Amino acid sequence: MDQQSAQISSSADRMVGMDHAEVRYFTSYDHHGIHEEMLKDDVRTRSYRDAIYQNRHIFKDKVVLDVGCGTGILSMFAVRAGAKHVIGVDMSSIIEKAREIVEVNGMTSKITLLQGKMEEVVLPFPKVDIIISEWMGYFLLYESMLDTVLYARDRYLVPGGKIFPDKATMYVAAIEDGEYKEEKIGFWDNVYGFNYSPMKEIALTEPLVDTVELKALVTDPYAIISLDLYTVTSADLSFKVPYSLTAKRSDFIHALISWFDIEFTACHKPITFSTGPHAKYTHWKQTVFYLRDVLTVEEGEVVHGYLENKPNDKNKRDLDITISYKFETEDPVRYAEGSCFYRMC
Numbered sequence: 001m002d003q004q005s006a007q008i009s010s011s012a013d014r015m016v017g018m019d020h021a022e023v024r025y026f027t028s029y030d031h032h033g034i035h036e037e038m039l040k041d042d043v044r045t046r047s048y049r050d051a052i053y054q055n056r057h058i059f060k061d062k063v064v065l066d067v068g069c070g071t072g073i074l075s076m077f078a079v080r081a082g083a084k085h086v087i088g089v090d091m092s093s094i095i096e097k098a099r100e101i102v103e104v105n106g107m108t109s110k111i112t113l114l115q116g117k118m119e120e121v122v123l124p125f126p127k128v129d130i131i132i133s134e135w136m137g138y139f140l141l142y143e144s145m146l147d148t149v150l151y152a153r154d155r156y157l158v159p160g161g162k163i164f165p166d167k168a169t170m171y172v173a174a175i176e177d178g179e180y181k182e183e184k185i186g187f188w189d190n191v192y193g194f195n196y197s198p199m200k201e202i203a204l205t206e207p208l209v210d211t212v213e214l215k216a217l218v219t220d221p222y223a224i225i226s227l228d229l230y231t232v233t234s235a236d237l238s239f240k241v242p243y244s245l246t247a248k249r250s251d252f253i254h255a256l257i258s259w260f261d262i263e264f265t266a267c268h269k270p271i272t273f274s275t276g277p278h279a280k281y282t283h284w285k286q287t288v289f290y291l292r293d294v295l296t297v298e299e300g301e302v303v304h305g306y307l308e309n310k311p312n313d314k315n316k317r318d319l320d321i322t323i324s325y326k327f328e329t330e331d332p333v334r335y336a337e338g339s340c341f342y343r344m345c
């Protein structure tokens with residue numbers, strides 16, 4: 001068996017016993033393309049690099065755990081920042097490439113790479129001083145990788161240890177998006193003279209990951225939840241939170257959008273980045289939730305409701321999201337109230 005075939009078969013062995021969704025999840029990270037997209041996301045990768053390089057006094061001589069190391073980029077940043085030793089863990093076969101990358105960069109003695117699930121591998125150190133991880137998915141929580149970071153925190157982080165990054169805040173806002181909603185959702189009303197409404201239901205249920213122009217925002221953003229990675233638990237990732245959106249101008253509302261901000265508060269000078277429509281492009285873009293109704297709002301009027309999120313019962317990496325909305329106005333023609341269910345899968 002050649003080296004490549006041996007690696008493929010050892011990866012397959014590790015997947016034995018995993019359900020189909022888990023295998024699909026981890027193999028999605030096997031291909032170099034997804035890593036290229038992440039590494040080329042300059043806002044993302046530069047923020048991690050700055051957070052690590054600007055805090056050599058925190059990393060110097062520390063044992064660091066890189067949860068989901070992928071190609072090893074964060075592990076190598078940590079070595080350059082003076083870490084005593086870095087352990088990188090990844091279930092995906094991309095870790096084979098990480099080994100080669102670490103070797104050609106002369107860091108083999110400083111980085112131990114382990115292929116396996118974070119929840120199952122045995123680390124060469126009983127405890128670590130710092131956890132670094134890029135775990136964020138679309139709508140922050142899609143893929144549910146944060147659970148894995150929380151597992152690593154509870155199992156391996158020394159008391160007083162640091163997590164990079166350690167804070168995430170999710171926002172919602174409402175947008176005018178009539179043209180695109182018509183193209184994506186209205187399209188199904190009449191397809192070559194046929195009623196395709198069953199397809200419209202699926203299209204409405206699926207949140208759209210796309211870039212939203214700032215000028216589409218009809219309301220100010222509203223921070224719905226903030227996660228402190230030192231204290232948050234897996235149970236907290238199922239939540240129902242209120243929101244309240246005040247119209248900045250008279251316009252129509254076709255959808256709510258969501259995005260998140262990330263903070264590295266352990267840094268000497270805190271480093272943050274945003275995935276919002278006001279910020280530089282990131283591969284997370286924004287997540288668009290089309291509403292059934294079109295709301296006709298006037299400046300200063302308020303739309304409020306709840307956003308409920310929970311991992312899907314059958315596949316915990318998918319998300320079940322319900323958004324309820326109430327637009328109370330004295331004008332009975334414009335009054336609107338409803339609830340929409342979405343699944344991110």
Ligand SMILES: C[S@@+](CC[C@H](N)C(=O)[O-])C[C@H]1O[C@@H](n2cnc3c(N)ncnc32)[C@H](O)[C@@H]1O
Nearest residue numbers: 029038068069070090091092116117118134148
């Ligand atoms: C978003 S990528 C980040 C890769 C790399 N750290 C970077 O910043 O470019 C997440 C990685 O975590 C890995 N991963 C996710 N859950 C894991 C788990 N439970 N055990 C091991 N690896 C995991 C995936 O295979 C993937 O390579």
